[in-house]
Amino acid sequence: MPLLELRDVQARYGQTTALHNVSLTVEEGRVVAILGANGAGKTTTLRAVSGTVRRSGEIVFGGRSIDRRAPEAIARLGIAHVPEGRGTLSELSVWDNIRMGAHIRRDRRAVKSDYARVLDYFPWIEERRRQQAGTLSGGEQQMLVLARALVARPRLLLLDEPSLGLAPLVVREFFRIVRELNEEDGLTVLLVEQNANAALGIAHHAYVLEVGRVAVDGTADELQRNESVRKSYLGY
Amino acid sequence: MTEFLQQVVSGLASGGIYASLALALVLIYRATDVINFAQGEMATFTTYIAWTLIDQGLSYWTAFVLTLAIAFVGGIAVERVVIRPVERAPVLTIVMVTIGLLIVFNGAMGWIWTPELKSFPSPFPSRGVEIGGVVVSIQDLGVIGVSLVLVALMYAFFTFTRLGLSMRAAAVNPEVSRLLGVRVSWMLALGWGLAAVLGAVSGMMIAPTAFLDPNMMQVVIIYAFAAAVLGGISSPVGAVVGGLTLGVALNLIGTYAEFLGSELRLPVAFAILLAVLIVRPSGLFERAVVKRV
Numbered sequence: 361m362p363l364l365e366l367r368d369v370q371a372r373y374g375q376t377t378a379l380h381n382v383s384l385t386v387e388e389g390r391v392v393a394i395l396g397a398n399g400a401g402k403t404t405t406l407r408a409v410s411g412t413v414r415r416s417g418e419i420v421f422g423g424r425s426i427d428r429r430a431p432e433a434i435a436r437l438g439i440a441h442v443p444e445g446r447g448t449l450s451e452l453s454v455w456d457n458i459r460m461g462a463h464i465r466r467d468r469r470a471v472k473s474d475y476a477r478v479l480d481y482f483p484w485i486e487e488r489r490r491q492q493a494g495t496l497s498g499g500e501q502q503m504l505v506l507a508r509a510l511v512a513r514p515r516l517l518l519l520d521e522p523s524l525g526l527a528p529l530v531v532r533e534f535f536r537i538v539r540e541l542n543e544e545d546g547l548t549v550l551l552v553e554q555n556a557n558a559a560l561g562i563a564h565h566a567y568v569l570e571v572g573r574v575a576v577d578g579t580a581d582e583l584q585r586n587e588s589v590r591k592s593y594l595g596y
Numbered sequence: 597m598t599e600f601l602q603q604v605v606s607g608l609a610s611g612g613i614y615a616s617l618a619l620a621l622v623l624i625y626r627a628t629d630v631i632n633f634a635q636g637e638m639a640t641f642t643t644y645i646a647w648t649l650i651d652q653g654l655s656y657w658t659a660f661v662l663t664l665a666i667a668f669v670g671g672i673a674v675e676r677v678v679i680r681p682v683e684r685a686p687v688l689t690i691v692m693v694t695i696g697l698l699i700v701f702n703g704a705m706g707w708i709w710t711p712e713l714k715s716f717p718s719p720f721p722s723r724g725v726e727i728g729g730v731v732v733s734i735q736d737l738g739v740i741g742v743s744l745v746l747v748a749l750m751y752a753f754f755t756f757t758r759l760g761l762s763m764r765a766a767a768v769n770p771e772v773s774r775l776l777g778v779r780v781s782w783m784l785a786l787g788w789g790l791a792a793v794l795g796a797v798s799g800m801m802i803a804p805t806a807f808l809d810p811n812m813m814q815v816v817i818i819y820a821f822a823a824a825v826l827g828g829i830s831s832p833v834g835a836v837v838g839g840l841t842l843g844v845a846l847n848l849i850g851t852y853a854e855f856l857g858s859e860l861r862l863p864v865a866f867a868i869l870l871a872v873l874i875v876r877p878s879g880l881f882e883r884a885v886v887k888r889v
Contacts, residue, residue, distance in 0.1 A: 410775060435777035447772040449765050460765050463758050464777040512776070 361423060363388040363548055364409065364516055369417035369427075371401075371408045378404040379415070380572040386516065389546040391538070393559040393580070395593050396569035402552040403444055405569070406518045409550070410434055410441040422515060436464050440514035444521050448501045450494025454485060457493050461508035471511065478507040481537060499530035506537065516548050523555045531555065535562050556593040560584055568593065601730045603851045604844055609736035611843020612743025616798035617813070617820035618827070618835035619750065620791035626830045627767040627787045628679075630690045634697035636817030638674070639795030640810060641701050642667040643803050644709050646796070647716055656719040660800060664793050671792025675785040683781070705810040716803035739801045746797055747836050750790070754832070763787060819846075822869050828879025837880065842869075 362385040371379040379401045386392045394402045407413040409421075411431040419427040426434050435441070440461075449457050458478065462471045479486050482503050488496070493504060502522055509517055519538070523531040539562045541547040553559035560566060560580045567577040568589060576589060583589045617639060624632045632638075642663055649659035678697060682689050705711075720738035724731040754760035765773045766783035773780055798820075799813060806812055823842045827834020846865050849856065856864055873879070 431774040441775045451768045
């Protein structure tokens with residue numbers, strides 16, 4: 361049974377339909393990428409999963425239907441959504457952002473060890489724990505929200521355009537960490553990216569969206585070999 | 597010098613009361629961008645409840661604690677029943693609703709308890725004590741003490757507890773907080789509950805010196821509002837400093853600028869407030885919102 365399954369999901373903003381009929385599955389322990397041009401519905405697909413857009417159709421997570429649940433309830437089931445534009449709690453301190461990641465957890469001891477673990481990945485957080493999060497650089501904020509998502513111990517991590525506005529080196533480092541988390545901890549990731557090269561570099565499987573529909577899907581290798589995908593999204 | 601210090605202490609006592617109510621306003625403002633105009637009447641209403649409990653024979657402090665509990669639940673109830681349905685409405689709509697609440701509470705108090713003045717007991721003796729040559733009233737010291745404890749408790753709650761942190765997050769960024777599993781709507785209700793508790797304390801602290809009537813807090817809420825604005829409307833620390841500053845300033849103006857009389861004390865205080873705001877438009881403690889674009 362897949363960890364996440366979308367069947368014929370539609371979503372709309374007011375009168376505008378953003379998703380026509382999207383079906384996709386995410387297997388446990390996999391990194392799945394959603395590619396596509398601006399306005400193809402990538403972000404909306406993630407928002408449909410986390411409940412932050414009006415949607416219909418079936419969304420099943422871990423065997424439970426979540427298509428009628430509110431965002432906070434979905435988060436409590438173990439889906440961490442790192443939204444587009446990062447979603448830093450900019451007025452709070454760096455460490456309060458991290459604490460917010462763990463606030464739904466009750467296993468204090470495990471939370472402590474997870475704090476230690478994210479500090480291993482991001483040692484600078486310790487030094488700057490009191491700094492107002494909004495004053496961090498874009499790259500640091502992206503790392504901070506990833507760290508915050510990790511201390512929630514999600515079963516599924518939704519990443520929306522993490523590379524947006526970041527320097528290439530930072531993007532590489534970010535994806536290296538995500539890949540490591542996937543390989544070592546089996547973290548399941550659903551990733552939306554415009555940077556198709558970077559995304560296919562870590563994804564096992566990918567879907568290409570075109571105007572609110574799935575146009576192509578396949579393993580990362582298959583898509584890299586697919587000529588039209590290569591021309592439209594990979595640029596070679 | 598002695599008189600100056602005495603006036604400062606007594607100013608701090610009234611300032612503590614303004615600060616508590618200002619903190620209540622800030623709490624709700626931060627979460628909803630709305631000034632709760634009914635905060636003062638809600639405070640008076642809970643003070644009446646305390647009066648009734650004491651009148652029924654309960655000791656002051658039992659009534660005090662019980663009143664805070666009732667205020668907390670009542671504040672939450674008001675939010676759930678009255679504010680929640682208009683949660684997503686434009687700010688002006690919510691402002692109108694709070695003004696409606698003000699009228700309802702004011703009318704209800706006159707109806708239940710009659711508009712007659714009632715004397716409210718003080719838990720502190722009214723005599724003075726001498727500290728380093730300065731005679732200050734125990735009543736004033738008590739009020740200052742209660743305000744300080746209250747502020748310290750609020751600070752600890754918002755800084756160290758998980759719930760306090762969630763409330764802060766929900767106030768500054770509701771969308772992201774939802775994605776982190778925060779029940780934002782309940783956080784707002786809790787905020788109303790805590791604000792009602794702060795208001796109840798300020799009401800019970802001022803009632804012994806001001807007499808209890810349905811309009812008791814109407815001047816205090818103006819001071820509290822001024823204190824909150826002075827401190828930078830969304831800053832809790834600012835509300836406390838603003839309240840204390842305003843209390844002391846009003847007292848000193850009353851003492852040293854006698855020619856102004858009691859009628860002009862308020863306008864002069866507000867002229868000073870205005871001057872401060874001209875120099876620092878966002879108040880003394882408003883933290884600039886940092887936004888990357």
